[in-house]
Amino acid sequence: MGLAEEMSAARSGSGHAGRLLGEFRRTALLVPLSEGEGGGFMSGWQGGVRWIYAFTDEEALTRFAVARGAGACEWEYLSILGARLVDAVIPMVDGPTGVAVDVADRDGSMLFPPVVGIVPDAYAVDAEPDRAEAV
Template sequence: MELAAEIAAFRAGVGDPARLVGEFRRAVLLVPRTGASMDGGGKLMSAVSGGIRWFYAFTDEGAMARFAEAREDAGREWPYLAVLGARLVDAVVPEVDGPAGVAVNVADPDGSMLFPPVAGIVPDECAVDVEAGAESAAGVV
């Protein structure tokens, strides 16, 4: 099942958390870049809310276009990277100074999902629910 379908199942109360996180990790996500030209440069687009840096990621160009429209910024080209969800949480999140997670399809009221900085989603050393030096149970939140 694709990520958007797993999100829908989870939001409907019939999804499985482990399957959702697994599909997130396998999904190729579109991550917009800020201040970037089409030839490179720029940072991954994110926002801070509640002390957490949330990287914006989208399951397809339509979801990213709805986000651009919601920001009233649809009149320009949006450079982006295609990145595996696993790469976002395993390689990008550890580089952030402070807690970070991934916000998927944030402009879709019935299709959005947050993947917070907790054990089972991000590496334990980046998880806010794991004490420094402690081992986590390999559970999914």
């Protein structure tokens, strides 16, 4: 099963968290690049968490662009493994950061929050202080 199918199974209650996270880490996600001075990955804020937008395929990215009123524009994006996104990119971002996958797909999106087991412990909002320092 691919990531989209694992997310669908998880949303329906028939998925397995370990398989979902494994597939997320193995999948090459499309992450749009921000325009403007700061550059970097396109992201948004919700509930005190920065969410990096990532997509399972170009069609999902296009639906997101259309939802933002930018469907006629060409967006630059980077293809990056989910594992690299959470293990290497998130530690470089200030503050709690997670990954929002396929956010334009109301019934097909999934959030990977900044918690133990998804991001490195030192960057997880739920890490015990002693555990985060040991990393």
